[in-house]
Amino acid sequence: MVTISDIRIGNILHPDRNDHTIVATVRAIEENKIGFYEHASVAPAEVAAVSLTxxxxxxxxxxxxxxxxxxxxxxxxxxxxxxxxxxxxxxxxxxxxxxxxxxxxxxxxxTENLEVELDQEAAYEEVELAADSVMVNYLPKDKQCASFSFNLAAEGKIYQVFYKKDPQGYWNFSSYSEIN
Incomplete structure (x- = not known):
């Protein structure tokens, strides 16, 4: 649970502790409500912290x-x-x-705020990093297989990520696409 004393305007939180696919930015802090830019105001007990990854x-x-x-x-x-x-x-x-x-x-x-700075290259690197961290769980059992893909949920989005085997037999991240 997040307490009012732990947060400040601009913090990123889950405005619904039961739905960690939604993140929102705090815009107002009152005695018994936290207001969000992207979501309605909620009681502090309904808010959850976003895991740092x-x-x-x-x-x-x-x-x-x-x-x-x-x-x-x-x-x-x-x-x-x-x-x-x-x-x-x-x-x-x-x-x-x-x-x-x-x-x-x-x-x-x-004395300055952290700002998310996502450009295409950074987004690619983020998805690649997340995919590489779990890729071993999706390796094909067929040794002749030259490529594979799997779905990855990251920061509230779902991606299909693709891997190809190089000539030395190592799997390399090749691309991704966002799934709506």
Missing amino acids: PLWLAGYSFSYSQEQLTWSKGKMILNKVAEGFVFSLGDHRQALRHVHQLQNLYFALF
């Missing part, structure tokens, strides 16, 4: 370093842990499991 980090223009296994944007560096991500500053460690926590920490450190 690599898709969200990529959307906020964080870069992933495979060598260091970290996500970074400017001077902000996050380490992936089992429960989410951790921001470290000296001896202080701050766990980040939800998008609004990242938004609030970023604002506290840099």
